[in-house]
Amino acid sequence: MVDLRSDTVSRPTAAMREVMKVAEVGDDVLGDDPTVLELQEMGARLLGKEAALFVPSGTMSNAVAIKTHTSPGDEIIAEAESHIYYYEGGGYAALAGCSIRLLEGVNGAMSSRQVAAAIRKAAGSQSHYPDASLVCLENTANRGGGVCWEQESIDAVAQVAHERDCAVHMDGARLFNATVHTGIDAERMVRDCDSISICLSKGLGAPVGSLLIGSQDFIDTAHRWRKMFGGGMRQAGILAAAGKFALENNIERLADDHARIKRLASALNEMQSFSVEMETVQTNMVYIDVDENRFSGAEVVDALAARGVDMFATDSHRLRAVAHLDVDDAGIELAIGAFTELDES
Ligand SMILES: Cc1ncc(COP(=O)(O)O)c(C=O)c1O
DSSP: OOEEEGGGOOOOOHHHHHOOOOOOOOOOGGGGOOOHHHHHHHHHHHHOSSEEEHHHHHHHHHHHHHHOOOOOTTTEEEEOOOHHHHHHTTTTHHHTEEEEEEOOOOOBBBOHHHHHHOOOOOOEEEEEESSSSEEOOOOOOBTTSSSSOHHHHHHHHHHHHHHOOOOOEEEEEHHHHHHHHHOOOOOHHHTOOOOEEEEEESSTOSSSEEEEEOOHHHHHHHHHHHHTTTTTOTTTTHHHHHHHHHHHHHHHHHHHHHHHHHHHHHHHHHHSSSSOOOOOOOOSSEEEOTTTTTHHHHHHHHHHHHOOOEEEEETEEEEEEEEETTOOOHHHHHHHHHHHHHTTT
């Protein structure tokens, strides 16, 4: 069996469970869980920011960030396929009271010109427009194929956002997949971002948790919204220990996931029934287009499952495969074999 549905499915390793077992804990809602404090310091340091906040999920991290940066009635700007828009239940509207301006980017990345043109303010519009106050980026871009933003684009988008009085939030659920692929230091990558969310429970292999990272002032306000969203956790050091272990041990090995997905993508691209845009295969995921004349995405998912390979269909003729800690070379070969059988059927 190989589970390629998402990098969220990996289970904590024996070594990770060991550090969880012996973690020193306190009551983090009261601010005295030493392991949570260490994890937060570690996250802030890694990204060159002042402070960090441990939250239960990437979705909550983004929601708290949006709430902290905006006021009700504001507008946020995001890419049309972004996770914040696509998969977070409209939290920007329900929890922060914001509208969203969607921009169609390339593989999940928007240009600074697009962003500059999209930012609008109430002032000067006879109050017709909302105040855009936040620009959200996603690196790597999930529905963009796991593609990494160009550093110049991050810098340029942040510059136009700041010039027009907008904050910049980076949904870096897979930021370290981007740093490993590009070789760019994490601190440099997010230099101009006001807040960053990183997920510990995806490629990094922790069971639960994300870090929201930014200035001390930003995190102080975010702390209040985390409380109101119900994200305060008590003896969370057990989870934070896994997060620390993940940051210490599981960043560099992301390169193995990237290599395995490249192997799968190249093999698929040789087949008649499946194709892949190889230039988008940069990190730990691949989107696979299925020949409409042969199968639907759902048919392929069922046929693969019968052969011990789990994968999601993301559209009627599109599948996604994601490598992670629980996927080894044999798992990739199993998947290639299953696709080959289908292709030749
Ligand atoms: C880019 C991106 N952001 C945010 C999230 C949300 O993370 P969580 O599932 O922990 O809420 C995900 C989850 O897959 C994601 O891919």
